[in-house]
Amino acid sequence: MISKTLEKAINQQINKELYSEYLYVSMQAWFADQNLDGFANWMQVQGQEEHFHAMKFFNYLIERGGSVELLAIAKPPKTFTKPLKAFQMALEHEQFITKSINELMDLAIKESDHAAKSFLQWYVDEQVEEEANADRIVHKLELIKDNPQGLYMLDNELAQRVYTPPATTA
Ligand code: FEO
Secondary structure, three states: OOOOHHHHHHHHHHHHHHHHHHHHHHHHHHHHOOHHHHHHHHHHHHHHHHHHHHHHHHHHHHOOOOOOOOOOOOOOOOOOHHHHHHHHHHHHHHHHHHHHHHHHHHHHHHOHHHHHHHHHHHHHHHHHHHHHHHHHHHHHHHHOOOOHHHHHHHHHHHOOOOOOOOOOOO
């Protein structure tokens, strides 16, 4: 059975992952409004990934005899000024999530909850990819600056992203 402290922290993390989904679908809507459908597609897939992250915690808490409590999801921003700004914000958000996952891991270590440590390792590894994905696009947008042709090409590239549910579901 999971401790009350970890249960509370995981419930807060479920909320952060659901807010991540909210943030990225808000970015999806903004990109769609700019007629940048490839960027919108990338954000849609990102939102689906965040939903998976939230539900993976949700299922784990139930499996460990914990109780899920859904907290209020904050309103995300509606406009993002320009593509580079949106991806810089996405990168900063992922860095915030990494910090939060690391704090959960610290808690699991403090409590000698080896099962939780093993479970959380998946998120530690996932966050490396999450930050790298956003960072890669920030760098491309910095190269492109305001060049419409570059933006058009990147939009086409981001249109290719598809959601593939991870093999792990626990
Ligand atoms: Fe769920 Fe993007 O971290």
